[in-house]
Each structure stands twice: as structure tokens, then as C-alpha cells.
Amino acid sequence: MSASSLEGALDPPAKKLKLEEEGRKVIGTHNGTFHCDEALAVFLLKRTEAYGNADLTRTRDPAVLDTCSIVVDVGGVYDEAKQRFDHHQRGFEEVFGHGFTTKLSSAGLVYKHFGKEIIANRLRSSLDDAKVETLWLKLYKEYIEGIDGIDNGVSQYPTDIKPKYRVRTDVSSRVGFLNPAWNEPFDSTTVDAKFLQASSLVGEEFLSRLDYYGNAWLPARNLVAEALGRRQEADPSGKIILFEQFLPWKEHLFDLEANLAISESSQPIYVLYPDETAGNWRVQAVPAASDSFQSRKALPEVWRGLRDDILSEKSGIQGCIFVHASGFIGGNKTKEGALEMAKQALSM
Structure with a gap:
């Protein structure tokens, strides 16, 4: 041969x-x-x-x-x-x-x-x-x-x-x-x-x-690890993760939580990141599992399906854009507005 x-x-x-x-x-x-x-x-x-x-x-x-x-x-x-x-x-x-x-x-x-x-x-x-x-x-x-x-x-x-x-x-x-x-x-x-x-x-x-x-x-995994480690800076509860840029985070978050043995009571609930194109900000509920359509805590039911001024009036937060009908994601024109949506949602 x-x-x-x-x-x-x-x-x-x-x-x-x-x-x-x-x-x-x-x-x-x-x-x-x-x-x-x-x-x-x-x-x-x-x-x-x-x-x-x-x-x-x-x-x-x-x-x-x-x-x-x-x-x-x-x-x-x-x-x-x-x-x-x-x-x-x-x-x-x-x-x-x-x-x-x-x-x-x-x-x-x-x-x-x-x-x-x-x-x-x-x-x-x-x-x-x-x-x-x-x-x-x-x-x-x-x-x-x-x-x-x-x-x-x-x-x-x-x-x-x-x-x-x-x-x-x-x-x-x-x-x-x-x-x-x-x-x-x-x-x-x-x-x-x-x-x-x-x-x-x-x-x-x-x-x-x-x-x-x-x-x-x-590199995305490293950024998720960094944000997970400093999540108390976004909110003292540690329930909110803030990314300064859009990146794929779900897979990394679940892997890192397992690797770091983060208890269920300490797991983050909401993730904030800038929109890929429009310059707006998103607040997204962390899924219950990596392949789940259920959220650890969806955005408040009273916000779901509302948009723009109606949503801002209902929530008392300026710059609101939308909250999805299922409550898994919402949007705001500013980082500060998105962060306020996440903080209010935690207490509701």
C-alpha cells in the first residue's frame, strides 16, 4: 500500500x-x-x-x-x-x-x-x-x-x-x-x-x-466570571448581574454556578446588558435551567405585555420600552432604567 x-x-x-x-x-x-x-x-x-x-x-x-x-x-x-x-x-x-x-x-x-x-x-x-x-x-x-x-x-x-x-x-x-x-x-x-x-x-x-x-x-466565559464575582456592585443582594456589553452568558453562568457551588438562595435572578444594535438596555430573567423556558423569577405580571409610556407609568420608571408577555425579558432606554426595573422586580 x-x-x-x-x-x-x-x-x-x-x-x-x-x-x-x-x-x-x-x-x-x-x-x-x-x-x-x-x-x-x-x-x-x-x-x-x-x-x-x-x-x-x-x-x-x-x-x-x-x-x-x-x-x-x-x-x-x-x-x-x-x-x-x-x-x-x-x-x-x-x-x-x-x-x-x-x-x-x-x-x-x-x-x-x-x-x-x-x-x-x-x-x-x-x-x-x-x-x-x-x-x-x-x-x-x-x-x-x-x-x-x-x-x-x-x-x-x-x-x-x-x-x-x-x-x-x-x-x-x-x-x-x-x-x-x-x-x-x-x-x-x-x-x-x-x-x-x-x-x-x-x-x-x-x-x-x-x-x-x-x-x-x-473570553465570554471570563467576562461572565468577572461579572458574577462583582454582582454585589450592581445590587447588594447579589441577585443582579450587569454586563457592560452584549455577550453570550447563559451557558457560562450555569457552568460557573455549578463550579463555584453557588447555593440556590444566592443565585442571580436578573441579567442586564446593552442591546446589540439600538443602544438600549435589556433586563432578562435567568432561566430556571439552561434549556428551560421558565424563569427563576419572571418580571412582574402587571408589567407583562405593556410598552413605552404605558409601561413607564405603570412601573414608575422612566424610559421603559417593553416587557415580554411571558415576563422573561424587558427593555429600557438607559442602563439606570433597566437596573431600576430589575431592582423593583426583585421586591415584587
């Missing part, structure tokens, strides 16, 4: 073995039909110091695999010391840990052992930087675990609920569709080229997710 770098050069096995003798490293995986997990595993390995310049061999020949520096998704062995990362063998039940229980595929195995290095390299941070650990767990939850679950045939739901429609736009499906069709050429050169295309597709999407979480999600 041929060997190749991720840049697409395809070399015969003899050349690959010669490269090994010269000190060049080789990543091994199986040939034939490919899947999302080994396509991502290879991409990730190419982002490590050890295998950044490695070539790629796609084969099922045990003799050739034995000469590879690292082997993923083939070979029937999981042994970090030997750099063997397969998950198909009987008795394999490895999981990511940290509360995750989905059995790992080759993508999850490589990410578990090399993910922090890859993230640190991308962020130009040290491995012991706290944000590396945070993003390592976040990327597993949001991206890698789904690939592990699909490849291992782990149902997303614990029951046999029949879905109302099919989803075939996930990254595992998109990688699968890159395999040649039954009536298209299936020679090694064609399939190897398709594999490199698949590896790039899933890998670039991984990097895009990492960049988003590192550059947008994590």
Missing part, C-alpha cells in the same frame, strides 16, 4: 521504509474505505511536534504497520507506550473520562493523548495554561465525542425513539460521502487522495471550532 504526506505526495512502501531508516516518522492507518475518526486522528497527529513532518501509510499489512512510528484505527492494539491507537479489539472500553462515558474511536484516543499539545500550539500557550484544559474538555464535548459515538455505533438516546427526520449533514456523514461510490474507481491512488481530502475537511473544521472557542467562547 502507498505512503503519503498530508500534502498529498504518494510514495511506494519501499520509499516509506527507507524514510524510516533515515529517521523520518510514519503514521499508519488502514487502507480502503475511510471514516471520520481516522481522518481526524491523522490530521491531529500532523499538528504535533512528534509527527508534524511524518509521512502516512494506509495499509492493513501487519508487517508494514509494525514499521510505522504510530498506528491509528487498525492493528487491534491500544498501547500508548507503543504508540498504537486502535479501538476495534474485543475488550476495548476506553473513555475520555472527566464525566464522559462514550467509548473512544481513534479520533478520541489521539485527542485524549495529544489534544492538549495541539491546543497549546494553536493558542501559542504553555501546556499548563488553565485555558488549555478548559478548551480540551470543551472541544471533546462539542466536537470529538459525537465522532466517537457515531463511529462506535453508540446511540445518542437511551431509548428506541424513532426520529422524525434523518440528519446526514454531520461531519462524519460528510467524510463518509467522500469515499468513492460503488461504481467509481477504487484504486489506491484515488482512495488515498480522497482520504487526504477527508482528513483536511474534518481537521479544518476542528481548527475552526478551536479558534472560535479560544477567541470568542472563552
